[in-house]
Amino acid sequence: MHDAARAAADLRAMLGADAVLTEANDLARYEDGWRYGKGKALLAVRPGTTEQVSEVMAYCHERGIRVMPQGANTGLVGASNPDASGEMLVLSLERLNKRLEVDAINRTAVVDGGVLLSTLNAALAEHGLMFPIDLGADPTIGGMIATNTGGTRLLKYGDVRYNLQGLEAVLADGTVVEVMNHLRKNNTGLDFKQLFVGTSGAYGVITGAVLQVVPVPRQHATALVGCASGEAVLALLKALEREMADVFTAYEVISANALGPVFKHHEDIRNPYGTAQPPAYTALVELSSTLPGTALNLAEVLEERLGAFLEGESGEGITDIFMGKPEDFWAIRHHISESLRNEGKVLAFDISVPRSRMAAFTDAAVALLAKDYPFVRCCDFGHWGDGGTHLNLVWNEGEAPRPTARIVEELQSRIYELAVRGFDGSYSAEHGVGPHNQRFYDAYTPEPVKAANQALKRHLDPKGLLGTTRLG
Numbered sequence: 189m190h191d192a193a194r195a196a197a198d199l200r201a202m203l204g205a206d207a208v209l210t211e212a213n214d215l216a217r218y219e220d221g222w223r224y225g226k227g228k229a230l231l232a233v234r235p236g237t238t239e240q241v242s243e244v245m246a247y248c249h250e251r252g253i254r255v256m257p258q259g260a261n262t263g264l265v266g267a268s269n270p271d272a273s274g275e276m277l278v279l280s281l282e283r284l285n286k287r288l289e290v291d292a293i294n295r296t297a298v299v300d301g302g303v304l305l306s307t308l309n310a311a312l313a314e315h316g317l318m319f320p321i322d323l324g325a326d327p328t329i330g331g332m333i334a335t336n337t338g339g340t341r342l343l344k345y346g347d348v349r350y351n352l353q354g355l356e357a358v359l360a361d362g363t364v365v366e367v368m369n370h371l372r373k374n375n376t377g378l379d380f381k382q383l384f385v386g387t388s389g390a391y392g393v394i395t396g397a398v399l400q401v402v403p404v405p406r407q408h409a410t411a412l413v414g415c416a417s418g419e420a421v422l423a424l425l426k427a428l429e430r431e432m433a434d435v436f437t438a439y440e441v442i443s444a445n446a447l448g449p450v451f452k453h454h455e456d457i458r459n460p461y462g463t464a465q466p467p468a469y470t471a472l473v474e475l476s477s478t479l480p481g482t483a484l485n486l487a488e489v490l491e492e493r494l495g496a497f498l499e500g501e502s503g504e505g506i507t508d509i510f511m512g513k514p515e516d517f518w519a520i521r522h523h524i525s526e527s528l529r530n531e532g533k534v535l536a537f538d539i540s541v542p543r544s545r546m547a548a549f550t551d552a553a554v555a556l557l558a559k560d561y562p563f564v565r566c567c568d569f570g571h572w573g574d575g576g577t578h579l580n581l582v583w584n585e586g587e588a589p590r591p592t593a594r595i596v597e598e599l600q601s602r603i604y605e606l607a608v609r610g611f612d613g614s615y616s617a618e619h620g621v622g623p624h625n626q627r628f629y630d631a632y633t634p635e636p637v638k639a640a641n642q643a644l645k646r647h648l649d650p651k652g653l654l655g656t657t658r659l660g
């Protein structure tokens with residue numbers, strides 16, 4: 189058992205009184221996750237510099253205190269919260285947010301690990317630039333690296349891994365590793381920063397990064413396209429890429445079951461279908477360009493091309509085309525998760541399969557549910573352009589034949605098995621690995637990969653102090 193009062197006193201002497209939190213009221217927000225994760229912290233510390241992170245880690249290493257690195261706590265696999273032991277220290281990066289330097293010609297930004305995505309984008313906007321990972325939350329850059337965030341425009345810009353050039357990290361014993369590479373081309377052996385991407389903070393605390401950034405588009409054009417089937421959604425994707433790949437930035441797809449609750453719970457959001465029943469799927473198509481509208485009118489291009497598809501072969505299965513403002517259409521997309529929560533118990537999935545198999549996978553999942561779980565509604569939506577789907581399942585717990593925990597266990601096992609073994613997919617497309625999906629990591633990760641992770645962990649964190657995610 190660690191002495192919380194002793195550790196708090198030592199760390200206050202090291203970092204200043206207000207950097208250490210010990211009261212239950214103050215700790216609550218670090219202990220509970222956004223969707224999963226509920227633990228108890230020994231205490232929380234909020235260092236403001238890399239040197240202070242290093243001092244805290246060295247202190248914890250010497251005493252064998254386990255540490256949970258935490259950014260904005262928006263992660264969705266329970267990996268950012270301490271376990272229930274009351275023995276883990278939360279190392280919040282929220283105050284490590286001073287460094288933010290933009291090099292507009294190199295098109296890079298150097299940031300502290302605790303800088304929020306919104307803060308970074310506000311600073312970049314002054315240079316006509318942005319960090320192109322776009323999502324409905326406001327995470328820290330360190331947390332985004334540790335989870336390799338994807339987002340809604342991965343189709344065009346890639347994930348965090350793709351846009352990361354350099355990194356600074358503090359290892360479990362307090363050693364600072366600097367690989368703050370500013371170069372786009374640098375083939376000089378092991379790309380060390382990759383050890384920290386998507387590994388849930390298991391190998392070190394990310395304290396700084398060099399990010400590649402992109403020009404802000406001058407114009408966006410969006411359409412909602414009704415599709416009668418998943419196959420029609422894929423045919424449209426193929427046609428859009430063939431003709432508009434260079435300006436095609438997002439392809440989000442919403443099933444009728446996921447769309448209905450948005451309009452039911454948000455009367456202020458306009459339903460383009462009015463009183464008619466929406467088709468099986470609605471695709472949100474976005475084009476963007478840095479060219480001014482006078483040089484290329486994207487809305488006109490999109491409307492004309494979609495009209496042409498409708499008349500031609502790729503139009504088979506297209507039921508409706510609505511042109512509209514990006515902010516109106518994105519509001520529909522961003523209100524799905526929250527609207528579904530009003531419909532009953534939600535079991536969320538973050539699955540990917542090869543794009544060409546998206547329709548077949550979704551049909552197979554729906555058939556499995558119809559046969560063995562007729563009380564469950566499949567409210568799927570997601571990033572079909574990247575082969576990603578949030579296959580969210582909703583049911584009324586009062587009407588279910590078995591307790592919720594048992595149904596959750598059964599559904600996770602069967603849906604992940606279908607995705608991973610049946611369709612060469614992933615049980616975690618973009619949310620990373622944590623307690624919520626640890627048993628599937630254990631089941632589906634090849635043994636040699638686990639062995640390599642064990643060796644790395646032994647080298648970088650020999651006492652096993654960092655995080656709750658086990659990669660080995």
Ligand SMILES: Cc1cc2nc3c(=O)[nH]c(=O)nc-3n(C[C@H](O)[C@H](O)[C@H](O)COP(=O)(O)OP(=O)(O)OC[C@H]3O[C@@H](n4cnc5c(N)ncnc54)[C@H](O)[C@@H]3O)c2cc1C
Nearest residue numbers: 259260261262263267327328330331334338339389394618
């Ligand atoms: C509404 C909503 C929408 C979302 N949409 C998407 C989406 O479209 N696409 C997508 O990919 N994700 C999405 N996410 C999840 C996304 O992964 C997280 O929001 C984000 O990446 C985590 O950043 P964070 O700062 O909140 O980290 P946290 O939640 O605090 O931590 C996440 C993990 O990273 C580790 N960590 C945090 N900071 C550090 C650090 N400095 N060094 C080492 N380890 C660290 C933690 O220990 C934990 O394992 C969404 C989340 C929400 C709530």
